[in-house]
Amino acid sequence: MSAGATIALLGQPNSGKSTLFNALTGLRQHVGNWPGKTVEKKEGSFSYGGKEYRVADLPGSYSLSANSDEEVITRDFIASGEADVVCILADSSQLQRSLFMLADYAGINVPCFLLLNMADVAEDQGKTIDAKTIEKKLGIPVVPFSATDIRSYDSFYKTLEKALSKDSRINVEELAAQYGSIKGYQDICDLIPENVLEGYSPMWLAVKVLEKDEVVIAKLKNALDAETFGRIEEAARGTNGAVATGGCKFRWIDELLGETVSAGNNTVRLSRLDRIYTNKFWGKAAVILTVLLGLIASFIPALPLMGVGEAVLAVKAPVMNALYSIGCPEFLILIVGDVIIQSFSYIFKMLGFVFGVTLVFGLLEEVGVMARISYVFDNTMGKLGLQGKSVMPFLVSFGCTMGGAAGARVIDNWGQKVLTIALAWAVPCGAAWATIPMLASIFFGPGAVGVIVAILFTMLVHMWITAKVFGGQLVKKEDRYGMIMELPPYHKPKWGALFRYVLGRTKETFIRVTKVILLVCGIFWLLSYSPSGNGGILYSIGVAIEPVTRIFGLPWQLFLSYVASAVGKEGAVGVISALYSGGSYGNAFTQAMSGGADTSNLSSLLLANVTKPEALAFIFAMTFNMPCVVALAATFQETHSAKWTARIVLYYTVVSLILAFIAYHIGMLIW
Amino acid sequence: MSLSEVKENGEALVSEVRGDTRFMSRITSIGLTPGCRVRVVKNDKNRPLLVFSRDTMIALNRKECMGITVEEVTA
Numbered sequence: 084m085s086a087g088a089t090i091a092l093l094g095q096p097n098s099g100k101s102t103l104f105n106a107l108t109g110l111r112q113h114v115g116n117w118p119g120k121t122v123e124k125k126e127g128s129f130s131y132g133g134k135e136y137r138v139a140d141l142p143g144s145y146s147l148s149a150n151s152d153e154e155v156i157t158r159d160f161i162a163s164g165e166a167d168v169v170c171i172l173a174d175s176s177q178l179q180r181s182l183f184m185l186a187d188y189a190g191i192n193v194p195c196f197l198l199l200n201m202a203d204v205a206e207d208q209g210k211t212i213d214a215k216t217i218e219k220k221l222g223i224p225v226v227p228f229s230a231t232d233i234r235s236y237d238s239f240y241k242t243l244e245k246a247l248s249k250d251s252r253i254n255v256e257e258l259a260a261q262y263g264s265i266k267g268y269q270d271i272c273d274l275i276p277e278n279v280l281e282g283y284s285p286m287w288l289a290v291k292v293l294e295k296d297e298v299v300i301a302k303l304k305n306a307l308d309a310e311t312f313g314r315i316e317e318a319a320r321g322t323n324g325a326v327a328t329g330g331c332k333f334r335w336i337d338e339l340l341g342e343t344v345s346a347g348n349n350t351v352r353l354s355r356l357d358r359i360y361t362n363k364f365w366g367k368a369a370v371i372l373t374v375l376l377g378l379i380a381s382f383i384p385a386l387p388l389m390g391v392g393e394a395v396l397a398v399k400a401p402v403m404n405a406l407y408s409i410g411c412p413e414f415l416i417l418i419v420g421d422v423i424i425q426s427f428s429y430i431f432k433m434l435g436f437v438f439g440v441t442l443v444f445g446l447l448e449e450v451g452v453m454a455r456i457s458y459v460f461d462n463t464m465g466k467l468g469l470q471g472k473s474v475m476p477f478l479v480s481f482g483c484t485m486g487g488a489a490g491a492r493v494i495d496n497w498g499q500k501v502l503t504i505a506l507a508w509a510v511p512c513g514a515a516w517a518t519i520p521m522l523a524s525i526f527f528g529p530g531a532v533g534v535i536v537a538i539l540f541t542m543l544v545h546m547w548i549t550a551k552v553f554g555g556q557l558v559k560k561e562d563r564y565g566m567i568m569e570l571p572p573y574h575k576p577k578w579g580a581l582f583r584y585v586l587g588r589t590k591e592t593f594i595r596v597t598k599v600i601l602l603v604c605g606i607f608w609l610l611s612y613s614p615s616g617n618g619g620i621l622y623s624i625g626v627a628i629e630p631v632t633r634i635f636g637l638p639w640q641l642f643l644s645y646v647a648s649a650v651g652k653e654g655a656v657g658v659i660s661a662l663y664s665g666g667s668y669g670n671a672f673t674q675a676m677s678g679g680a681d682t683s684n685l686s687s688l689l690l691a692n693v694t695k696p697e698a699l700a701f702i703f704a705m706t707f708n709m710p711c712v713v714a715l716a717a718t719f720q721e722t723h724s725a726k727w728t729a730r731i732v733l734y735y736t737v738v739s740l741i742l743a744f745i746a747y748h749i750g751m752l753i754w
Numbered sequence: 755m756s757l758s759e760v761k762e763n764g765e766a767l768v769s770e771v772r773g774d775t776r777f778m779s780r781i782t783s784i785g786l787t788p789g790c791r792v793r794v795v796k797n798d799k800n801r802p803l804l805v806f807s808r809d810t811m812i813a814l815n816r817k818e819c820m821g822i823t824v825e826e827v828t829a
Contacts, residue, residue, distance in 0.1 A: 179785070179808050179809065180809065183783050295775045324775060324779075326788060330788060361804065363799075363801065366801075461802050565815020567784055567813075568784075569784065569811065
């Protein structure tokens with residue numbers, strides 16, 4: 084297969100860019116970060132007509148200004164010539180507004196074509212668009228498109244080939260004439276030589292100078308002699324910036340569209356669903372209910388994969404027995420059973436979750452509900468430096484932190500996504516909620532309710548403090564602006580593209596997390612392994628540093644089960660019970676992790692050996708410890724950053740011990 | 755008057771947009787430019803303002819709206 088062109092997809096949020104990208108590339112996509120930047124890079128490929136095309140899904144933004152890293156990366160990528168052709172997407176149902184991206188692009192010297200997406204929605208609204216006339220006026224191919232219509236893809240491929248073969252550029256004459264009406268524009272334009280910055284025309288650069296685009300101005304200062312630059316600065320003084328140039332862009336769009344769009348009936352009434360979501364009193368409840376229903380719904384597609392996870396665990400014992408019977412060395416058998424099979428069981432259960440949550444969240448995003456969630460929680464989450472959407476991962480984390488981390492991918496800003504995941508770790512997960520009331524009621528009877536309230540209160544304070552600690556680095560001041568966002572009309576989901584996307588992400592997650600989970604489980608196993616069945620490195624360390632851990636209210640038995648709770652909270656109680664009943668640490672650890680530990684006479688064992696302050700310390704330490712290995716892997720997968728994942732782990736370890744210390748000493752005062 | 759003072763279901767013409775470079779660029783790119791007609795769809799305290807303009811429903815943070823001056827249109 085011969086190498087074809089590289090296509091860049093450019094469009095405003097909600098222009099259907101991701102849907103098109105997923106539909107084109109399916110499973111052949113890769114998500115990473117732009118080199119040295121905290122911006123996600125999505126690439127993929129598809130083949131057509133015997134050629135292999137590369138697709139770059141550029142970050143969604145409303146314009147090509149220097150407002151954010153996303154926008155600067157987008158325009159630099161295009162201008163660098165890495166893409167052979169740019170596909171600019173516009174929403175046919177909101178054509179006038181969404182053509183702004185095209186107007187902002189005009190003047191970049193890379194071939195392009197215009198895709199009028201959501202042609203079906205526009206049609207439903209009674210709008211007709213004369214694409215042929217727009218094409219003639221613009222000078223680039225224009226293709227009406229509807230992601231649900233198979234024939235659309237055919238015309239997409241044909242238009243793509245046409246744009247490539249004709250090397251089509253936007254006819255900017257009329258636009259330049261519009262800009263000419265701005266005082267200073269012509270002077271600046273004349274002062275900028277052709278090709279001074281590769282890929283950008285003098286018109287485009289002059290407009291950015293008028294818009295006070297710092298990045299462009301700095302580059303021009305570098306490229307031009309001081310005198311010319313000084314005259315440009317002089318000419319740009321006192322102009323009305325983006326408002327003036329924006330006015331020109333919209334006037335150009337108006338003239339371009341002219342008679343080509345016949346407006347249908349334009350009702351501005353809110354739909355019934357939106358009246359509920361935007362209601363002052365019911366809005367938040369409606370959003371929380373939506374997310375919870377979504378979470379429950381996500382278990383349905385998750386179940387088969389979780390079943391696979393259980394099945395993998397079920398073969399563990401037979402496989403280990405079989406290995407024993409053929410005389411395999413014990414060390415090897417344990418690695419196969421307790422590390423490899425155990426890890427794959429975790430991995431498949433996790434994939435079930437990732438699959439379910441990605442599907443349901445992707446669906447909510449696609450149909451437009453996610454934008455409503457952002458709207459409703461904008462004020463609350465804004466206080467933490469986050470987007471309104473961040474509320475979803477938090478709610479999901481009450482069930483499972485890994486689901487929360489996987490769900491955080493709907494947040495389009497990388498820094499805010501990492502911060503959301505970092506805060507979601509503070510939310511006690513389902514396994515913690517199973518353990519907390521059990522331990523608390525053994526020690527405190529009806530006082531367990533008080534412990535639960537204290538845990539919830541600590542969670543809120545923890546999240547608030549964590550937002551302060553990490554927020555400064557992760558969420559830049561310019562991203563903390565209030566919401567300026569479109570509430571898109573509700574769309575029917577594109578099931579095909581959605582499933583391809585979900586399968587693609589699940590596959591990628593599988594490949595990446597397998598390594599992390601095998602590695603971490605392997606390390607924990609090695610540390611707890613001892614040939615004699617008693618002892619092991621962790622055990623020896625735990626016993627040796629007991630004088631230190633006692634400061635935090637944790638005798639060595641509790642400290643080791645606190646360590647185990649970092650692998651999985653389910654196992655923590657099993658480890659305690661094994662250690663206090665004199666069992667070996669290595670066995671207790673692996674058994675507890677696979678859910679097979681004996682917890683029968685737990686309450687008498689605990690009451691005989693553990694004091695109330697120690698119990699309280701342990702509950703806090705366990706709850707706010709790293710959620711589990713799988714959550715760690717999911718965090719690494721979503722953030723693409725080993726550095727930030729490690730920072731979050733370290734931070735949670737330290738904070739959970741501090742909380743244990745505080746709980747222990749408060750407990751000592753009470754009892 | 756400021757956009758946030760327009761009552762629910764009121765219509766207005768944007769007369770001026772003020773703010774820093776970033777705000778101007780963002781508000782322009784979503785289509786709110788001087789001369790454009792907006793309809794306030796929802797105006798509740800502590801919630802972003804909902805306006806309809808250029809066929810688009812737009813949610814705007816209340817503080818950001820302070821920079822948008824409008825003239826009310828009486829229907």
